[in-house]
Amino acid sequence: MDNKYDVLVIGCGVIGAATAFELSKYDLKAAVIERGNDVSLGTTKANSAIIHAGYDPESGTLMAKLNVRGSEMAADICEKLDVPYRRNGAMVVAFTDDEVQTLKGLYTRGTVNGVKGLRVLTGEEAKEREPGLSSEVKGALYAPTSAIVSPWEYCLAMAETAVINGTELMLNTEVTAIEREGDLWKVITNKDEYFAPYVVNAAGVDAISVHNMAAPQKYVSKPRRGEYFLLDKAEGSRTDHTIFQCPNEDGKGVLVTPTVHGNLLVGPNSENVEWDDTANTTAGLNFVREKAKKSIPGIMFNKSIRNFAGVRATTDCKDFIIEEAAPGFIDCAGICSPGLSAAPAIGEYAVELLEMSGLKTVQKENFVYERKRIRFNELSDEEKAELVKEDPSYGRVICRCETVTEGEILECFRRPIPPVSIDGVKRRVGTGMGRCQGGFCGPRISELFVEDKGYKVTEVLQDRAGSEMFVGKTKEGR
Amino acid sequence: MYDVIVIGGGPAGMAAACAAHDSGLRNILIVERDVELGGILNQCIHNGFGLGYFKEQLTGPEYAHRFIERVERKGIQIMLDTMVLDLSSEEAEGGKGPSKKIVTVVGKETGFRKLEAKSVILAMGCRERTRGAINTPGMRPAGVLTAGAAQRYVNVDGYMPGKRVVILGSGDIGLIMARRMTLEGAKVLACVEVMPFCGGLARNVVQCLDDFGIPLYLSHTVTDIKGKDRIQQVVVSKVDDKMRPIPGTEMYFDCDTLLLSVGLIPENELSLKAGIKVDPKSNGTVVHENMETTVEGFFACGNVAHVHDLVDNVTREAEKAGKAAAEYVLSNYYTLWLQNQICDGCGTSTYFRKKGDIVKFLPPSPDGAAFKMGKNEVICTVCPNGCHLKVDVEHDYKVTGNGCPKGKAYGKAEFTNPTRVVTSTVKLKAAGENEALDTRIPVKTSNPIPKTKIMDLMKLVDEIELTERPEIGTVLIRDVLGLDSNLIVTKG
Numbered sequence: 011m012d013n014k015y016d017v018l019v020i021g022c023g024v025i026g027a028a029t030a031f032e033l034s035k036y037d038l039k040a041a042v043i044e045r046g047n048d049v050s051l052g053t054t055k056a057n058s059a060i061i062h063a064g065y066d067p068e069s070g071t072l073m074a075k076l077n078v079r080g081s082e083m084a085a086d087i088c089e090k091l092d093v094p095y096r097r098n099g100a101m102v103v104a105f106t107d108d109e110v111q112t113l114k115g116l117y118t119r120g121t122v123n124g125v126k127g128l129r130v131l132t133g134e135e136a137k138e139r140e141p142g143l144s145s146e147v148k149g150a151l152y153a154p155t156s157a158i159v160s161p162w163e164y165c166l167a168m169a170e171t172a173v174i175n176g177t178e179l180m181l182n183t184e185v186t187a188i189e190r191e192g193d194l195w196k197v198i199t200n201k202d203e204y205f206a207p208y209v210v211n212a213a214g215v216d217a218i219s220v221h222n223m224a225a226p227q228k229y230v231s232k233p234r235r236g237e238y239f240l241l242d243k244a245e246g247s248r249t250d251h252t253i254f255q256c257p258n259e260d261g262k263g264v265l266v267t268p269t270v271h272g273n274l275l276v277g278p279n280s281e282n283v284e285w286d287d288t289a290n291t292t293a294g295l296n297f298v299r300e301k302a303k304k305s306i307p308g309i310m311f312n313k314s315i316r317n318f319a320g321v322r323a324t325t326d327c328k329d330f331i332i333e334e335a336a337p338g339f340i341d342c343a344g345i346c347s348p349g350l351s352a353a354p355a356i357g358e359y360a361v362e363l364l365e366m367s368g369l370k371t372v373q374k375e376n377f378v379y380e381r382k383r384i385r386f387n388e389l390s391d392e393e394k395a396e397l398v399k400e401d402p403s404y405g406r407v408i409c410r411c412e413t414v415t416e417g418e419i420l421e422c423f424r425r426p427i428p429p430v431s432i433d434g435v436k437r438r439v440g441t442g443m444g445r446c447q448g449g450f451c452g453p454r455i456s457e458l459f460v461e462d463k464g465y466k467v468t469e470v471l472q473d474r475a476g477s478e479m480f481v482g483k484t485k486e487g488r
Numbered sequence: 489m490y491d492v493i494v495i496g497g498g499p500a501g502m503a504a505a506c507a508a509h510d511s512g513l514r515n516i517l518i519v520e521r522d523v524e525l526g527g528i529l530n531q532c533i534h535n536g537f538g539l540g541y542f543k544e545q546l547t548g549p550e551y552a553h554r555f556i557e558r559v560e561r562k563g564i565q566i567m568l569d570t571m572v573l574d575l576s577s578e579e580a581e582g583g584k585g586p587s588k589k590i591v592t593v594v595g596k597e598t599g600f601r602k603l604e605a606k607s608v609i610l611a612m613g614c615r616e617r618t619r620g621a622i623n624t625p626g627m628r629p630a631g632v633l634t635a636g637a638a639q640r641y642v643n644v645d646g647y648m649p650g651k652r653v654v655i656l657g658s659g660d661i662g663l664i665m666a667r668r669m670t671l672e673g674a675k676v677l678a679c680v681e682v683m684p685f686c687g688g689l690a691r692n693v694v695q696c697l698d699d700f701g702i703p704l705y706l707s708h709t710v711t712d713i714k715g716k717d718r719i720q721q722v723v724v725s726k727v728d729d730k731m732r733p734i735p736g737t738e739m740y741f742d743c744d745t746l747l748l749s750v751g752l753i754p755e756n757e758l759s760l761k762a763g764i765k766v767d768p769k770s771n772g773t774v775v776h777e778n779m780e781t782t783v784e785g786f787f788a789c790g791n792v793a794h795v796h797d798l799v800d801n802v803t804r805e806a807e808k809a810g811k812a813a814a815e816y817v818l819s820n821y822y823t824l825w826l827q828n829q830i831c832d833g834c835g836t837s838t839y840f841r842k843k844g845d846i847v848k849f850l851p852p853s854p855d856g857a858a859f860k861m862g863k864n865e866v867i868c869t870v871c872p873n874g875c876h877l878k879v880d881v882e883h884d885y886k887v888t889g890n891g892c893p894k895g896k897a898y899g900k901a902e903f904t905n906p907t908r909v910v911t912s913t914v915k916l917k918a919a920g921e922n923e924a925l926d927t928r929i930p931v932k933t934s935n936p937i938p939k940t941k942i943m944d945l946m947k948l949v950d951e952i953e954l955t956e957r958p959e960i961g962t963v964l965i966r967d968v969l970g971l972d973s974n975l976i977v978t979k980g
Contacts, residue, residue, distance in 0.1 A: 239623075240620065288627065288628070288716075289625065289626050289627045289712075289713075290623075290624075290625045290626060290627075290628075291625050292623075292625045292711070292733075295623055295625065312621075314620055314621055314623060315618065315620040315621065316618075316619075316620035317619075317620055317623055317625075317628075318628065391592070391600070391602075394594065394600045395599065395600035395601075397600075398594060398596075398599050398600045399599060399600075402596040402597070402599075403596065405594050405595050405596040405597075405598065405599060405600065406569060406571075406595065406596045407521065407571035407573075407594065410521065410571065411757075413571075413573065415594075416596075445615070445618075445757075446615045446616070446618065447618040447619070447620055448637075449615060449616050449618065449633075449634045449636060449637045450615065450637075452633070452637055453637060453640045453641055453644075453645060453647075456641075456645070456647065457645065460922065460924040460925060461925065464922060465924065466922070466923070466924055467647050467923075467924040470647075471630070472629070472630030472631075472717075473630065473717070474717050475717070476716075476717035476718055477629060477630035477717040477718055478630060478718060479630055479631075479647070479649065480641070480647045480648055480649055480650075481648050481649070481650055481651055481744070482648050483646050483647060483648060483923060483924070483926065484642055484646045484647070484648050484672045484913065484928065485646070485672075485914075485915055485950040486648075
């Protein structure tokens with residue numbers, strides 16, 4: 011039976027990708043079902059882009075365990091799979107004596123959780139390390155293992171590696187129902203029906219709905235939105251560490267951090283939303299701006315180049331929900347923060363649960379664990395000269411803000427998971443990430459979709475299906 | 489070693505290179521990232537350029553063409569499809585004499601090279617402010633784009649971004665695109681400006697909005713954008729005198745496109761690499777009166793120095809920069825520069841722009857009126873001055889308020905037979921099957937035609953299909969619609 015698999019993974023955000031990556035190490039017939047036209051389209055592409063150290067989650071929880079483990083795994087995965095990653099360290103800053111006490115609590119919790127290198131700093135010590143901090147800062151918890159990462163490249167790299175190692179990726183495939191048929195799960199989609207004894211539910215904000223297709227309702231989805239500012243690279247060195255404020259019941263509060271791409275990222279707030287509502291609001295942005303200035307007063311918000319919002323997959327359960335919901339059906343639900351940090355550990359744990367449920371795993375002998383891509387901008391002068399001589403398409407700069415060349419775009423067109431949209435190209439090679447936000451390179455990339463991929467004008471997408479860039483050519487259909 | 493390398497082959501770069509040549513330099517190079525010279529003028533197919541410099545109305549490509557011819561005639565070297573990656577200078581040997589400037593370039597044909605020059609003229613132009621810079625709330629669907637990007641899509645690629653359009657900001661490109669989208673069959677629902685006055689030139693409000701009945705909402709802004717994948721609606725609210733939206737004043741526009749025309753920012757990231765001082769507020773290059781920057785031997789002109797309303801002024805400024813670069817190279821200008829620098833504190837050299845003067849929101853008329861014209865009043869669109877004319881309809885259309893005789897004729901015509909020069913594009917078929925590869929060639933009417941005939945003309949224009957690239961000036965339709973005007977090609 012063609013449609014029968016050993017394992018089906020639902021969703022290809024960073025959790026689905028990490029699970030698929032883990033599964034692809036074994037001789038299994040596995041597939042990932044993703045409703046979007048690309049991987050990494052949900053919460054994975056809109057978050058703080060931090061690999062947290064792991065002092066924040068309550069000790070003994072899955073969050074604590076998987077965060078610390080995931081954070082350890084991230085460095086190796088990012089190195090092997092060529093994902094931008096930097097261990098820049100974080101500080102949680104305190105403004106009052108009460109908050110200084112909170113820091114001590116975090117220190118203890120972190121140490122119990124197994125976080126290495128934690129230290130409590132005085133206000134002066136903190137400002138010595140990070141001169142941009144407010145003079146109001148009375149102390150800080152310093153976490154040297156905290157890192158920054160490119161979340162969508164992290165997800166893409168793991169998904170690509172899974173595909174290279176034989177995992178099937180079905181895009182534009184939406185699960186509509188799940189039924190039990192004998193010993194198998196029948197996963198019904200808008201495309202076809204697929205069968206497997208084992209299913210991993212990694213559907214992000216919709217994981218609770220997917221759970222409810224296969225098992226009785228247990229938890230309630232309570233999505234929470236966070237809004238952000240992304241600032242120009244001119245502000246990118248405003249802080250080198252990731253700066254947190256003391257956590258409260260809404261989460262870790264507003265942070266200020268450099269990104270691996272050299273920008274400054276500021277956010278998020280935390281607000282209940284009814285659905286996957288990623289709109290920005292004036293109130294939300296104002297809140298973020300005011301809070302961030304408390305940590306680092308000098309941030310120049312007139313250097314903002316983009317706002318965005320992401321929705322956390324929070325539920326009424328305080329911990330991650332990673333459990334066998336029905337025979338062979340593993341939920342990865344409620345993966346809010348620190349979900350990105352924990353991702354590879356969640357993938358690993360999900361596979362452990364599958365094994366406990368009876369999945370037979372045999373290590374693949376020829377598992378491919380490497381990935382490389384050319385970043386023109388990061389090459390030395392000699393390497394640039396050599397590369398352009400070899401392939402002149404690397405000599406044409408398409409995105410002038412980020413110095414991304416035609417060669418890099420054409421190369422990503424030919425990778426195992428090629429982009430189908432302008433934003434898909436952006437997530438792969440960084441075009442349009444800069445200060446003009448695609449004003450100059452958007453037309454050139456649209457042209458490349460037309461010239462190289464043979465798209466019709468009306469097929470060029472900004473991002474998801476339904477995000478057509480153009481209604482047609484001029485001179486038509488007046 | 490080049491005498492001068494000009495970075496950017498738009499109007500500023502070309503005029504600067506020509507002026508440097510006229511002042512005696514011979515080894516001149518223009519580095520241009522696009523595959524042709526002309527810069528942003530190539531997509532500005534409307535007319536109104538050149539009135540100051542050439543004393544006639546030209547379209548953008550025609551204005552560019554005149555300079556492209558000059559550049560070629562003078563034997564100025566050109567490197568097309570080539571991007572400058574880095575800019576630096578090395579001290580001269582022994583610390584004496586002018587520094588050596590190093591320009592790192594890359595291009596498909598050019599390869600990766602480090603070029604050397606005695607002087608450099610920066611003419612990189614500007615970029616548009618984006619949604620992220622003004623923090624417009626709402627969803628982030630497709631169909632929200634800057635007016636300049638839309639201009640390229642429509643005029644060069646022939647891609648139509650949408651059919652129901654709202655424009656945020658009343659900058660000139662936004663106004664121009666209101667007309668362009670309308671001529672191409674879209675419905676422009678509104679132009680929304682947060683300030684109590686219009687950002688663009690008066691003539692553009694008259695010719696691009698009023699002519700087509702497009703409302704301009706001053707003191708309004710977009711307060712929400714709806715639509716998850718493609719934009720479906722924008723919410724527009726009135727703002728108070730502190731530019732805060734007033735609840736209860738919301739208007740809802742169902743649209744598939746939101747164009748942003750909210751200002752321009754000089755593109756000076758390269759200048760910073762050479763250690764050149766850039767005004768933190770305006771992002772314009774800080775220049776001396778001769779257009780020399782704060783680093784010896786580097787000059788700046790055009791929109792990289794500050795954003796201009798008119799290309800004619802860019803050209804004049806660029807000529808100044810070209811001349812100064814030639815003087816720097818030919819005379820022992822190094823010393824002069826030092827003297828100039830010494831005088832920095834006593835006012836010899838000045839910041840080109842006042843602090844905080846980021847985007848020019850000039851009122852359209854001395855009284856700041858928002859084009860609420862009285863009966864029998866019109867704004868003259870013959871030149872960018874935008875004189876407010878009063879026309880006495882009962883006494884042979886006697887015109888007052890005009891600054892020149894042309895205004896007199898214009899005022900009368902507006903009340904008897906208003907006419908306009910129409911600019912658009914025609915289809916140029918590409919070889920092969922994929923229609924997406926067809927491009928567009930800009931055209932204009934050689935004479936103004938009656939306003940009432942504009943849409944009839946557009947129907948004819950839309951039917952034209954060229955299979956070969958025509959010469960500039962080629963007549964496509966003679967005496968079009970019997971209106972004593974030819975439809976001619978405006979780009980070579």
